[in-house]
Amino acid sequence: MSRVTGKRLTAKGEATRRRIVAAAAQLMYEQGITATTMEDVRVATGASSSQIYHYFADKQALLLAVIDYQTEAVLDLQAPHLDHLDTITGLRAWRDLLVENQKRLQCRGGCPIGTLGSQTAETNPEARLAVASGYLRWENAIRAGLTTMHSRGNLTGNPDDLALALLTALQGGLLMTQIHRNVRPLEVALDTVLDHIASLSGGSRE
Amino acid sequence: MSRVTGKRLTAKGEATRRRIVAAAAQLMYEQGITATTMEDVRVATGASSSQIYHYFADKQALLLAVIDYQTEAVLDLQAPHLDHLDTITGLRAWRDLLVENQKRLQCRGGCPIGTLGSQTAETNPEARLAVASGYLRWENAIRAGLTTMHSRGNLTGNPDDLALALLTALQGGLLMTQIHRNVRPLEVALDTVLDHIASLSGGSRE
Structure with missing residues (x-):
C-alpha cells in the first residue's frame, strides 16, 4: 500500500507512481521546489493530469513523496x-x-x-x-x-x-x-x- | 559609491537603498527567494516602483545586494x-x-x-x-x-x-x-x- 496516498496500487500503478515521483525529484533538484509545478511534472513524465492527480492530490503530497x-x-x-x-x-x-x-x-x-x-x-x-x-x-x-x-x-x-x-x-x-x-x-x-x-x-x- | 548599482548615492539615497535591501533580505529569509517578488519588497518598504527600480535594475541585482x-x-x-x-x-x-x-x-x-x-x-x-x-x-x-x-x-x-x-x-x-x-x-x-x-x-x- 502506498504510504502517501493510502491507496493499494497494482504493480503497474506502483511503477507509474514511482516514475512521477522520480521526475518530480529530478525537477525539484534542478530548479527548486517553488519553481516546479505539477504541469512541469506532467510534461516530464508524459502522463495526463488525471493520472498525476490520481496518485497525488496536490503538490504537497508529491513533495512528501519526493x-x-x-x-x-x-x-x-x-x-x-x-x-x-x-x-x-x-x-x-x-x-x-x-x-x-x-x-x-x-x-x-x-x-x-x-x-x-x-x-x-x-x-x-x-x-x-x-x-x-x-x-x-x-x-x-x-x-x-x-x-x-x-x-x-x-x-x-x-x-x-x-x-x-x-x-x-x-x-x-x-x-x-x-x-x-x-x-x-x-x-x-x-x-x-x-x-x-x-x-x-x-x-x-x- | 554603491557597489551594485555603480551610482553615487546621497546619504538619504543610501538609507533608502539600505531599507529596500533589509526588507528584501527579511522576505527572502522568511519565504524564500523564488517566492519573493519585487512587488512584495515594494509593499514591505512602502516605496514606489520607480524608487525600487532606481536602486535595483531587477530582482537579480537586489538578490546580490541581499x-x-x-x-x-x-x-x-x-x-x-x-x-x-x-x-x-x-x-x-x-x-x-x-x-x-x-x-x-x-x-x-x-x-x-x-x-x-x-x-x-x-x-x-x-x-x-x-x-x-x-x-x-x-x-x-x-x-x-x-x-x-x-x-x-x-x-x-x-x-x-x-x-x-x-x-x-x-x-x-x-x-x-x-x-x-x-x-x-x-x-x-x-x-x-x-x-x-x-x-x-x-x-x-x-
Missing part, C-alpha cells in the same frame, strides 16, 4: 558501506564513497535531503518534519557502527554525539562543496571528524 | 569574537555566542548565507559565486585566529583545514538545528571540532 524517495536514494547509495562503519577502515571507505560521488556529480546538487530541508524549513512544517525523519534514519545508520565500536571497547567518545558530528560535517561539507564547486570542504569536514574518532579509538584499525 | 547584506550581518554579529579565535577559550566563547543566537531565534532561519546559497547554487551562478565569496570572508576570519595559534606553537594541526572544518561544522550544524528545531546538532558539531582542536593544542588554554 522527500521519502530522496531519503531512500541517499541510504541506498551508501548501503554497501553503512554496515561497516564499526571500524576506522570502514569509516574511511564510506568517506571515500561520499567524496567520489561528489566528484562524479561535479560537485553539483548538494545533499538531496538537505536541499529539500533548507527550502521548506520555514514555510512548510510537514515537509520539515519529513526531512527531520530522513535525517534521523541516516543518523541512526551511522550511530549503529560507532555504538558497536564503543561496545567493543574500541572508541572512548560518546557514539551518539560522534554520529551526529559526522552527519553535520557531511551536511556542511556537501553544502560548501556545492557552493565552491570543489570537494575540499567535504573532504576536510569528514577527515577532521574521522581523525578525531581515530584519536578516540586508540589508533585501532578495528 | 547576499552582501547578509554576509555583513553574519560577520557583524560575530565581530566581537572573531578577533579572539586564537585561544581555546576564545573559540569556546564564539561557539557559545553562535549557540545562544540560535536559541534566541528559536532555531529558525538557519544560516542566512547558507540558505541563500542552497537556493541559488544550481540555477544562478552569479549568486552562487557571491555566496562563495561570503563564505571565504568568514573562513578567512576563522583562519586568522587558528594561524596565530599555530605560529605561536599552540596548535599542531593544519590551521587552514581546521578553519574550514569549523565553518563546515557550523553550516551543517545550523542546517540540522533549523530542521530539528533543536540546538543540539549545532552544539555537537562545533564541540567535536573544538575538542579536536583542543587535543592538537596540547591542552593549552592560550
